[in-house]
Amino acid sequence: MHRIERTFAGRPLVIETGRMAKQAAGSAIVQFGETMVLAAVTVSENQSPLPFFPLTVEYKEKTYAAGKIPGGFIKREGRPHDHEILACRIIDRSIRPLFPEGFKNEVQVFVYVISADQENDADVLALLATSFALNASKIPFMGPIGGVRVGRVQGHWVLNPTFQQLAFSDMELIVAGSQDSIVMVEGGALEVSESDVLESLRLSHDGIRELIAMQNELLAKVQVPKMAWTKTESPDAVITRTKAHASGRVREALNQKDKHTRIEAIEKVKKEAAAELLLEFPDNAKDIHSVLGDVEYNELRAQVLSTNLRVDGRKPDEVRGISIDNSVLPRAHGSSLFTRGQTQALVAATLGTAKDAQRLDTINEAGETTRSFMLHYNFPPFSTGEVRPMRGTSRREIGHGNLAERALQGVLPDFADFPYTIRIVSEVLESNGSSSMASVCGGSLALFDAGVPMKAAVAGVAMGLIKEGDKYAILTDILGTEDHLGDMDFKVAGTKDGITSIQMDIKIEGLDLKIMEEALLQAKVGRLHILAEMDKALAAPRADLSKYAPRIVTVQIPVDKIGELIGPKGKNIRGIQEETGAELTVDDDGTVTIAAVGAESMERARKMVEGMTAEAVVGETYEGTVKTVTAFGAFIEIMPGTEALLHVSEMKWERVEKPEDVVKKGDRVTVKLVDRDERGRLRLSMKALLPRPEGMPEETPGERPPRREDSGDRGGRSGGRSGGGGRDRR
Template sequence: MKKSSIISEKISITDGRRIHIETVFLAKQSDGSVVVKMGNTMILATVVASKETIKKNPGFLLLTVDYKEKYYATGKIPGVFFKREGRTTYREILITRIVDRVLRPFFPKKLHAEIQIMISLLSYDNSVFPDGLAGLAASSALAVSDIPFNGPISEVSIVRWNKKFIIHPNIEEILKYEIDLIVGASKEALIMIEGEMKEISEKEILSAIAFAQEVIKDQVNAQIRLAYKLEKFRTKRFYEVQDKELDEKIHKITYDKTYKASKYSYDKKQLIEKYRKIFNEVKLHFTEKMWKEKESLAHYYYEEIKRKVIRTLVLSENHRIDGRSSKEIRPIQCWVDYLPSVHGSAIFSRGETQSLTTVTLGSSGDANRIDNALEKEKFYIHYNFPPFSTGDVRTIRGISRREIGHGNLAQRALKNVIPSGNPYTIRMVSEIFESNGSSSMATICAGTLALMDAGIPIKLPVSGISIGLIIEHGKEVILYDILGEEDHIGDMDLKVAGTAKGITACQMDIKIEEGISFKILEKALKQAYEGRIYILNEMLKTLSLPRKSIKPHAPKISVLEIPKEFIGSVIGTGGKIIQEIQDETNTVISIEEKGKIGFVEIVGKHQDKISKAVQRIKAISFVPKRKGIYDAKVKSIKKFGAFVEIIPGKEYLLNISEINWERLDKVEDVLKIGDQIQVKLMGIDDSNGKIRISRKVLLPKGRK
């Protein structure tokens, strides 16, 4: 196919850059494919749907999204043994989740077909980060296909730096952020937000979202124009499995019983058991053969009945399935120092959600190397969600996408309260021992307490809350601290984490394609603030401030800087000197060169031995500063002056003429071995590097 036959559209960004969308050139056997280009960054997105309707309703949309970054996109060869792309990286999983969450609400509810969307980064030049373009590419592929989709939608990456908004930033601009967000929306509706902030107000977040949504409108219009140029866009496939008679029958058998169970069963396990018994009674109304044919669809219809019942209870009676009203937060319990052998630990329980979070302190060698790149994280969180936390039996097949996503959200919420001078690598692990909603927010709360228990002087404590929404026929109810079932049947899941000063991270998913208004979002953010401040105050009743010191069994670390030219002297020939210091002080020493500075990290269990190692290294790398004043000890006396020690191992000649203003015949008339004096560095002889020091310049004339 000639390149001239490519069908394309362009989108202009406010700063003059352009995005190009092209189709009908690559991957033509897929149901829809596009290439999105911005600068030299190029993303290919393809979509394929099964041709047949799935007869057995799975109860959820069978959508699979995969985002992959090819090594060749940046001119690299994989550094693994097999020299090809291997397992999906954390970053790829996080972008996949963002795209999935904004697309899912826009597929028809009764679409019973498998859909696979594959997004590949083909070229990347650092001029624009690809995260925000992946959603645009996926939606464009759907827009030019014949697969039912109620879009288009789009996503944009937006940062604020120095009070200025930047759309689709590069990596350098992202690193300067005050606000770093990805926003997903349709032309009319806000659907998804995710990002981190440096203690930003709710008003500032709303202004960033509003700015992003205006940009999204242009991207949606471009997709509509592109789709109208293709014939297959005009005729969409039809997938639907309906059985109106079965729906009505199940409603008649189960609705009243489900309503009663939902209103009077405040325990999760008890309610699940009641739902199970109610559904099992449906089976008695069918022959074995008929039930085999209808069971899958019956499950789907009963889930819809539960959804309707729970929503009706909230909207009409302000009654939730655990007995709370919309604004109540579940009982909170906190413990710290729960595990005696770890460096920091805390338990945070809120209702039937519980996180045990630990903090382990390590050296720079324990930093997390991100996806085999040069970048390292000195603070990172691992979130574990075992099946027993929800009372389930499930085969464990490695780390789930959920675990990676929830851990990342908690990490973004807490990382900016870690002090910049912190010498430790901090690994935090959240074990979810019980889950009924908001386990990522429980991780943030437990994480804050664990950091304070470990003696990390965090800037301010952080708490988090999940806010839900049920909206129907113009009536809306915002829910504090949502349950797992309320997340499933509700219209919004808004997670907000922050300090008393401002928001540090947020994540929002809207489950309905009509989205929500800015008025509702503003109201939800206000209530999220009230909720997280309440939770924060409850947390601080257990531990109000970081401990003054780390635990006795935690490693101690000292970091010092030395001039680059002394690195070799500290290491010694074949590592002799550094090994000697380590053996004498029972420490581990590492040196990293950055520019003209050598950063020396000394790790040990005993502070006195670390101090001894520090003194040894300072002695080797000591360079007196011109006009610097130093305490000195007289080590030996000669006819022409005295040799004084400024730091252990470093002796300098104090000439007899620089001891006193008056002429001396003998050094011993003023000084003796062991005397403590002060000297000033007067200069360095450029020809031989010898240092000139003086005592007399620090004395008034005429005083000995």
Template structure:
């Protein structure tokens, strides 16, 4: 069966959407093709309303190894749980489509993106959101799209839409933009210290270029779109809405403002809790049973709505926030460097009631992360892990594996710091940074960036510049808006934007923006970035008071890596027969890695052991040259001379005529096994055989005639003619 195909140009290449051929039983099914990358995207929802009080939306990004002609590397040789890249790709789609479901929509909805083919040049992560928007648009699922998504790169001064993997490797910007026809919905970026204005220009460029994709999806919806099923936001009669006019002023008059402006999180929660309980007790007398439970739930919901309305009013009208700050103020900052005695690098970064312990560990290439996904990358030499335990928010929860939120926040912090790390050639360590969130009241991912930077500097990693991060918020109503610097958890929950900006004093290195409304304008984005720069510079100043730059020396507990270059043809000598030489080197207290180029890296917890191994390798790979002098050891005596070991693996021969000014009959008259003797290389023949002299006798004894080459013997006669083949007579 042939499906219906729709095509447009995106970034100068053909983008094709097809429906009606695959997965026809699902509500919405679309195949996306861009180059030789092909995705199948499906959307399905239950028509029965869920009892949950939030939108039960799940987005799954399924990578199939057959897409790149690989068999999975797992024990069972089949795909397991999604890897980090797949989870991040799913989050890009989720963050783009979630805000456009109708308010009050509570039907379980699932979007599944399956990568069927990957050409490893056109990334599937930005194609999944396009497929999801198309599948939702033609399905019977209520959704207020469409949206589109593109990646923007920057090569020199030129902006590029959906750069290939090769182009992206040379790009100073990796920006993902999603939006509707009129506004930007989601932004995520990694950058090499680009300016705020450059970033806004790239976002506007990406938004313009996605318009053709939006036209294509609109055409699909008009021609093929199914009727949306009827849904209900809740009970026909909303008891909360009926209560609000009656109790809103009563709640405000009872001290809501003072409770909201309480500085500490737990104190604020207790103050609001007391107000809520007094409201319930006044309206539901003790002992009343009939309908009490439903009325309590309604009153609690009504209180929450008034609380949100009052907080937003305070911000918009009075520039007052939940902890008493104005919109531009950063919370108090406290920093401690090297709190852990044995870690290679560590720091505690505290901003208000958000606290993160950053820890840096340095390792060898053997510690790099092996990647088994649909990319051509096979290893990662920089790791950043973000941990968010339940105690950080004063809660008790089940602890399991790393959540999608932890992976997403860790990835953002990783992108922020990667831009300022030295190259592996400059600093040949595998680096792991861990952000342990100890307290959380908003912006813990940005605190991880700050703590991670400080721990790297404490470890002695030569960063190009310190990096700090700050989370920006937004409250917008009826044309009025207020941008907030360094948001609290409450402001994140009740606000309209979470805009995380990371960078140095020179520019932005990472960015992530999520919108809970229909999008924001470029003007608001410019203002938010400018205000974020103010906050970032303030935080960088506080960090510089404790650690102005990376420590000049590696931490005393950090291992040492010594690098040296050898002739690739001598690698075998370092390895030795059956690896014997390498095993002996590592028995000296170090790890040794050898690349095909001849680059050797020695890794040891002891600087002395690393230096000893280096000296041993230099000896093993040393190349003898005429004129070099050595303190050698006599290792063999023959009637015509003595063999002297110059360095491991290399002997030379000192002829009897070069041992003394006077004629001697036997070598043993002047040489004994094991004796040390000063010698100098006089000649090296084409076979590598070395003739030695004693430097103190040079000019006092007649120089010895060099050994004859293989083409003639000592008499000067040419070698005998080879025997003729069997069955032939000599001429």
């Protein structure tokens, strides 16, 4: 067993190997604080027949890590939740470019979170453990690499911030890199500048180098020879002949502006060329098809670098044409159809109540938490004109949805100011590059269309890179072909004032900060162009919500009134809901959230809540119901559960012989609360709201109307509970 411990970001960091999972090709334990992860990697001895490198990453958070038992009936960990899938993608995207080109033996990476201190996130530790396990194994891997999370709290940069620190951070980036370059970036921010992002990357790279130095020190004690493998090479004669035969025809086929026309033309050229070349090389069908793919790859890249023109005729920094249609779905609360080139997203926004919030139970929280904003991204096979099996939501869909969700999260109004649960669904109807960024643009427009008071509009753009040696070209708004045959997919989303979400994947060994700086500045120009087009369609949130959206208002009541509002077994609150059709939610701090479709229903529910929980105020006017008529007056319910005495002498300025001559049981009357005595008893007046008859003498200041002896016997009815000012009728 070998172990190393160093202080990193102010806390002890431990890397250990040789104690657990010793039959794997390589394994490692990483501990940071009291969070621990175990990574184990294995490799197949035989080369896979698949046309791509078969790498599988599994990341699993064990509930025992936080001293929890899984919920539900099965009581064991089930399908991965979104956070686990996103962690898988971070590891996969970081390590995949660093396997040797042509290596096709199947590799599996398993990461288990085996201890969670609910302060330190395990995903960056998982990346570190995976890097060490791969380098300590026989698997060929061009590492080590490291990964860190960076935040900025009150202007101070923090490496690997705790969950508590992240709550106050205006930026959260996960950065992976090698000794010399950055290989992966993922994160979100609150409208930060491009220079802030670059500064965070520089700081992150310094931390990454510390982690790499730790790994190298421990790897010196773990000497494992790398496995022998052979890259499949096509015969030189086949390569030379195929390139000479097909290059010009592939070049011509590539330059079609329409995606499907281009694909059909290229496939036709490949098919015809293969048939002709098979006459010359009948035993090399597989080699011919492989070299034809290389020809396509090289021709696209060479054209961009030599002519500065892309296959659809655009310049490197040019954005495709944009069209926008808003309010396309009549019953949705907000909707937008966003089309950029041959990429199209239909995006719908739905407003719900607090009951619609998603409940989350993870090992990173002590209890159950909720989230009130969700963005779901769907990528059906027809969007690319393909036929594919439908096997549920893919990891790619979850990852792209999370990227778009982060882009919009930072500009939403605070829940206290806009207490709605918001769900956005992006249906990708056409895809030819950057459908996640189309979802960001469409999502922003759908929120505007729904009347959500966002701080600003958000747009996103995907950047690409073609790099050969020292020569390179940065591409704005990449096509699917440029993504497939290029070296980088760099997505940047934000407002006119700053970046809100960023994601970078590369296919080469790494990227220096100079190219990243250029890409960020070029992305800003593209983003501002798209925002200008969005402003033409809808420049600000609509003034009113959709008539189909619920109206939500919050009412603050005293905490000691919560029981009265709810009533025995929920009787009172159910009564309000049944009578008004509104939904009521009561928080422990006395916040009552009222949601209803229609302002009238909401207002009725609000008045009923306020009436049931409010305190009667001397001098205020109330409309009440006559509950009882007696010989000396009447008892009026001026608010739910609160009755007060209307003495016969206060019914009219003129003398009243019988109270029944003025009021009857069940009447609705308007009265003024004129007195609350030392016992809390309330006294009402009707005459105080009537003009004094002409000639009637003024009352002497301090003079009170005579009371009959029996009026004191019902004092409990007008007194009620201490501080409540009225009777509690349950």
